[in-house]
Amino acid sequence: MNTSLRWDGLLLGASLATLDSDNGYGGIEDGALAWKDGVLAFVGPRSALRDAPEALANEVIALDGGWITPGLVDCHTHVVFAGDRAHEFELRLQGASYEDIARAGGGILSTVRAVREASEDSLFMQSLPRAQALLRDGATTLEIKSGYGLDFDNERKMLRVARRLGETLGIGVRTTFLGAHALPPEFAGDADGYIDAVLDWLPLLHAEGLVDAVDAFCEGIGFTPAQTRRVFDAARALGIPVKLHADQLSDLGGAALVAEFGGLSADHVEYTSETGVKAMAANATVAVLLPGAFHCLRETKLPPIDAFRTHGVAMAVATDCNPGTAPLLSLRQAMSLACTHFRLTPEEALRGATVHAARALGLRDRGLLRVGLRADLVHWRIRRPAELCYWLGGELAGNVFIAGQPVSCQIISRPD
Numbered sequence: 001m002n003t004s005l006r007w008d009g010l011l012l013g014a015s016l017a018t019l020d021s022d023n024g025y026g027g028i029e030d031g032a033l034a035w036k037d038g039v040l041a042f043v044g045p046r047s048a049l050r051d052a053p054e055a056l057a058n059e060v061i062a063l064d065g066g067w068i069t070p071g072l073v074d075c076h077t078h079v080v081f082a083g084d085r086a087h088e089f090e091l092r093l094q095g096a097s098y099e100d101i102a103r104a105g106g107g108i109l110s111t112v113r114a115v116r117e118a119s120e121d122s123l124f125m126q127s128l129p130r131a132q133a134l135l136r137d138g139a140t141t142l143e144i145k146s147g148y149g150l151d152f153d154n155e156r157k158m159l160r161v162a163r164r165l166g167e168t169l170g171i172g173v174r175t176t177f178l179g180a181h182a183l184p185p186e187f188a189g190d191a192d193g194y195i196d197a198v199l200d201w202l203p204l205l206h207a208e209g210l211v212d213a214v215d216a217f218c219e220g221i222g223f224t225p226a227q228t229r230r231v232f233d234a235a236r237a238l239g240i241p242v243k244l245h246a247d248q249l250s251d252l253g254g255a256a257l258v259a260e261f262g263g264l265s266a267d268h269v270e271y272t273s274e275t276g277v278k279a280m281a282a283n284a285t286v287a288v289l290l291p292g293a294f295h296c297l298r299e300t301k302l303p304p305i306d307a308f309r310t311h312g313v314a315m316a317v318a319t320d321c322n323p324g325t326a327p328l329l330s331l332r333q334a335m336s337l338a339c340t341h342f343r344l345t346p347e348e349a350l351r352g353a354t355v356h357a358a359r360a361l362g363l364r365d366r367g368l369l370r371v372g373l374r375a376d377l378v379h380w381r382i383r384r385p386a387e388l389c390y391w392l393g394g395e396l397a398g399n400v401f402i403a404g405q406p407v408s409c410q411i412i413s414r415p416d
């Protein structure tokens with residue numbers, strides 16, 4: 001065959017969990033998977049190949065067992081931040097609550113101070129190892145939020161660092177503007193005035209290509225539903241999709257609110273009511289489960305998993321990687337926690353970190369192994385897919401490809 005017509009790469013010798021079925025893993029034993037120009041060109045059993053592998057592809061990679069899944073999609077992270085909050089972890093162990101610490105000026109605002117002090121390069125260098133850790137455990141697409149700058153320059157700095165992480169590592173990055181995350185000290189007592197400022201920044205950041213979606217923290221210690229609605233109205237006017245930190249610590253009706261705006265996702269959703277679940281179902285809003293935050297805060301209120309199942313709300317699983325409530329550097333670990341705490345099946349957890357996570361970001365070109373979609377994939381050294389959720393820690397990911405390119409997970413110690 002003319003070499004220019006041949007596939008760029010062909011993987012053989014592993015089973016495939018395509019997830020390209022309504023239920024089950026979409027499993028294919030002794031599979032073959034090929035791509036050209038970064039896009040999947042063949043997904044099926046090896047026996048269906050029409051010619052000898054070497055005749056079909058410029059590069060043939062023979063694997064020795066294991067499973068190939070779509071690249072994982074971490075659809076909710078705050079991976080760009082400076083400093084850490086290990087001290088708050090110790091305070092919580094002594095009995096302080098997350099809200100107590102936030103009200104005393106710690107919490108999100110202590111990370112805001114650290115981010116404002118950090119140069120853009122320093123913020124990048126502090127965030128890079130975290131993004132690399134997520135990638136090493138199979139996440140080929142990351143959503144990254146702002147929300148620790150809380151002024152124009154520092155929100156912009158965070159979003160620029162998020163973009164730079166994507167360019168440096170070759171991973172897919174979707175940026176989310178979370179200006180309405182907490183009230184900065186310069187606006188103390190004037191949350192509505194702060195929302196005015198957020199609404200001024202949004203079009204400017206969007207014009208710079210830094211905003212793929214808009215989020216807010218709708219909570220007693222965050223912003224009210226009325227303030228959230230103002231942010232969403234502004235996003236809608238600019239044609240930017242919305243998502244929401246909804247019903248994490250109390251039920252303010254956040255899930256129904258974001259669903260009303262046709263939002264991509266309602267995230268956390270521990271306190272979401274049946275009304276909220278129905279509104280999400282009616283608007284195809286994905287429930288993003290964040291069991292890392294649930295675990296670290298030792299929460300007991302479970303998200304309404306059965307209601308999500310009954311009403312057909314797609315459930316995604318993400319790390320929420322952040323310095324306060326979820327210092328979690330593995331999406332696989334989040335999948336495991338989703339099984340243990342929320343009783344997801346390992347299959348639901350894998351769908352949650354692939355197909356449904358892609359939907360929570362509005363991405364239709366990834367999340368499944370299907371001809372025509374991006375060749376984002378991970379080869380795992382496992383005997384069965386449930387092992388992805390079964391092992392706590394460890395290094396299960398072997399080869400990782402993003403758009404058909406092999407990914408190097410080497411630690412980068414300097415920028416560029």
Ligand code: DI6
Pocket residue numbers: 078107108111181217245248293320322323324325
């Ligand atoms: N909910 C969360 O889980 C993160 N933000 C939010 O609104 C936590 C952010 C933090 O504590 O730094």
Ligand code: FE
Pocket residue numbers: 076078245320322
């Ligand atoms: Fe979050």
